Amino acid sequence: MNPPQRPIVAIRGLRKSFGEHTVLHGIDLDVQVSQVVVVIGPSGSGKSTLLRCCNGLETPDSGRVEICGHVLADAGRMLAEPALNQLREDAGMVFQSFNLFPHLSVIDNITVGPRKVRGTPRHEAQAQAMVLLEKVGLVAKAHAMPASLSGGQKQRVAIARALAMQPKVMLFDEPTSALDPELVGEVLQVMKLLASEGMTMLVVTHEMDFAREVADVVVVMDAGAIVESGPPQAIFTNPTQARTRDFLHAVLSRA
Numbered sequence: 001m002n003p004p005q006r007p008i009v010a011i012r013g014l015r016k017s018f019g020e021h022t023v024l025h026g027i028d029l030d031v032q033v034s035q036v037v038v039v040i041g042p043s044g045s046g047k048s049t050l051l052r053c054c055n056g057l058e059t060p061d062s063g064r065v066e067i068c069g070h071v072l073a074d075a076g077r078m079l080a081e082p083a084l085n086q087l088r089e090d091a092g093m094v095f096q097s098f099n100l101f102p103h104l105s106v107i108d109n110i111t112v113g114p115r116k117v118r119g120t121p122r123h124e125a126q127a128q129a130m131v132l133l134e135k136v137g138l139v140a141k142a143h144a145m146p147a148s149l150s151g152g153q154k155q156r157v158a159i160a161r162a163l164a165m166q167p168k169v170m171l172f173d174e175p176t177s178a179l180d181p182e183l184v185g186e187v188l189q190v191m192k193l194l195a196s197e198g199m200t201m202l203v204v205t206h207e208m209d210f211a212r213e214v215a216d217v218v219v220v221m222d223a224g225a226i227v228e229s230g231p232p233q234a235i236f237t238n239p240t241q242a243r244t245r246d247f248l249h250a251v252l253s254r255a
Helices: 047-053 083-090 106-117 122-135 151-163 181-196 208-214 232-237 242-254
Strands: 009-018 021-031 036-040 062-067 070-074 091-094 169-173 200-204 217-222 225-230
Touching: 009 047, 021 047, 021 225, 036 047, 036 208, 047 169, 047 200, 070 083, 083 091, 091 151, 106 122, 106 151, 122 151, 151 169, 151 181, 181 200, 181 208, 208 232, 208 242, 217 232, 217 242, 225 232, 225 242, 232 242
Parallel strands: 036 200, 036 217, 091 169, 169 200
Antiparallel strands: 009 021, 009 062, 062 070, 217 225
16 A cells, blocks of 8 residues: 655645734644635635745744755754745745736746856747746737736736746735736636646635535635645535535625
């Protein structure tokens, strides 16, 4: 019998406070290779802070975060440079607000990381960028400037930029929350494609249909704690916790 596979993301006892306000209360969470884990819950439940602790953007007060073989945080001690930079190559992150470089064209936004961080030759980085732009449906926008793009196009470029570093895990922090409703679908289609290709993904989102359709595991958070987790069918059709039922009723009744 094969030994159990080691999680690519392993979080144990994660705690984080801002001043006197405790945001995360001892989170335990695993993500396996090629798994899509979707974190849902009301605003202010700590979802984005959890994700930022997986990328080194927030320093946990205590607990342990191991991701892609790197011990990012342990008992309040953070991974030092340059190992932190290596982790951020292995764990790509897509934010709510795109964070594109406004002075660079689409293709330069995508190639700047591989060229500056990995020393990839320009022609090689550009060839790979065109492959990624085809994946996200934006080949025609390769030389456009970010200001000329719609929100959905900007987010698809941001996904391509993260993928250009060839990450082992993709972290998505509410990637559609800043988009007009008619643009949400184009971003979710790209994310569904990545999931179908086996990309490991940890996704914070309010898109319940995406969670139901794509997730392997749905994690429900409230007030800085995990209320329950399990397969989408169980969470959406037979949740065990009253807080989950109340949240889903409130969200789905507005859909």
